[in-house]
Amino acid sequence: MHLQIHPEVAQALDAGRPVVALESTIISHGLPRPDNLRVAREIEQSVRDGGAVPATIAVVAGVPCIGLDDEALATIANDDAVVKVSVRDLGTLVAKAGHGATTVAATSHLAALAGIEVFATGGLGGVHRGARETWDESADLTTLSITPVAVVCAGVKSILDVHATLERLETLNIPVLGYRTDRFPGFYLADSGYALDWRVESAAEVAAVMHARSALECDGGLLVVNPVAQADELDRELHDRVLAAGLAAADQADVHGKDVTPFLLEFFHTATEGRSLEVNVALVRSNATLAAAIASALRA
Ligand code: PSU
Numbered sequence: 001m002h003l004q005i006h007p008e009v010a011q012a013l014d015a016g017r018p019v020v021a022l023e024s025t026i027i028s029h030g031l032p033r034p035d036n037l038r039v040a041r042e043i044e045q046s047v048r049d050g051g052a053v054p055a056t057i058a059v060v061a062g063v064p065c066i067g068l069d070d071e072a073l074a075t076i077a078n079d080d081a082v083v084k085v086s087v088r089d090l091g092t093l094v095a096k097a098g099h100g101a102t103t104v105a106a107t108s109h110l111a112a113l114a115g116i117e118v119f120a121t122g123g124l125g126g127v128h129r130g131a132r133e134t135w136d137e138s139a140d141l142t143t144l145s146i147t148p149v150a151v152v153c154a155g156v157k158s159i160l161d162v163h164a165t166l167e168r169l170e171t172l173n174i175p176v177l178g179y180r181t182d183r184f185p186g187f188y189l190a191d192s193g194y195a196l197d198w199r200v201e202s203a204a205e206v207a208a209v210m211h212a213r214s215a216l217e218c219d220g221g222l223l224v225v226n227p228v229a230q231a232d233e234l235d236r237e238l239h240d241r242v243l244a245a246g247l248a249a250a251d252q253a254d255v256h257g258k259d260v261t262p263f264l265l266e267f268f269h270t271a272t273e274g275r276s277l278e279v280n281v282a283l284v285r286s287n288a289t290l291a292a293a294i295a296s297a298l299r300a
């Protein structure tokens with residue numbers, strides 16, 4: 001198979017030890033330089049502290065890599081040639097031997113190929129506001145519906161249409177489990193304003209759901225939503241103000257397609273003078289820790 005699995009990851013997979021996949025679009029297009037490289041390392045460390053082996057996934061010089069060494073991680077963080085790749089771009093990028101940072105969709109696909117069952121990220125992509133006209137819905141949703149991986153995230157960002165995203169998750173048979181919450185988290189905020197049907201209290205409970213689903217041949221992915229700690233969340237008034245301004249700016253700049261999410265993320269980081277970045281880092285690290293616990297529970 002044309003995957004390069006980092007030796008540490010390969011050993012862990014062979015021995016049946018817990019492994020957690022991490023995405024790379026967040027490094028290249030979701031977080032500003034130069035903090036992004038440091039944060040990428042911190043997220044990996046959170047997985048290790050939780051007792052699992054991190055496998056950051058990206059395409060380096062046309063090779064899909066499962067687990068990155070320092071040099072590859074630095075390339076993804078700093079090289080201007082790195083493009084954002086979803087599942088549909090993978091084949092083309094490999095054929096052209098390019099560098100690519102994988103979205104939640106592409107990361108899930110490659111993780112499943114490598115036999116990794118748990119994946120931690122910040123926010124899932126979803127249905128964009130105005131999707132009725134633009135048809136802008138992230139391939140994260142359709143990919144997750146057919147890809148056997150548990151994605152741990154802090155919900156979806158309020159830059160999206162949260163209500164429509166929840167409806168699509170239902171249509172696509174993607175279960176959403178609230179980790180110690182009854183509310184769908186709103187990424188920068190602990191509560192998006194929407195209720196959840198299912199709540200779990202422990203990593204072991206998530207593992208039990210995954211085992212039951214696999215026995216029933218419910219083959220797609222699963223979402224575990226983990227709210228940012230209330231102490232870490234963004235000030236609501238600041239959030240609402242920046243969101244309105246960001247959406248207007250995206251409209252004005254005529255941003256569309258895969259540039260929308262990175263544009264709005266950067267707008268947030270700049271407009272909140274780094275505060276949204278702190279929240280982003282806190283929630284991804286918390287998701288990495290939880291993902292490690294779930295990967296461990298699956299092996300128990
Ligand atoms: N949410 C974040 N940070 C990110 C992304 C989402 O909080 O960096 C990235 C993820 O890689 C996700 C992608 O898969 O944006 C979704 O992009 P799009 O909406 O173009 O599918």
Ligand code: MN
Nearest residue numbers: 136137138257
């Ligand atoms: Mn899109």
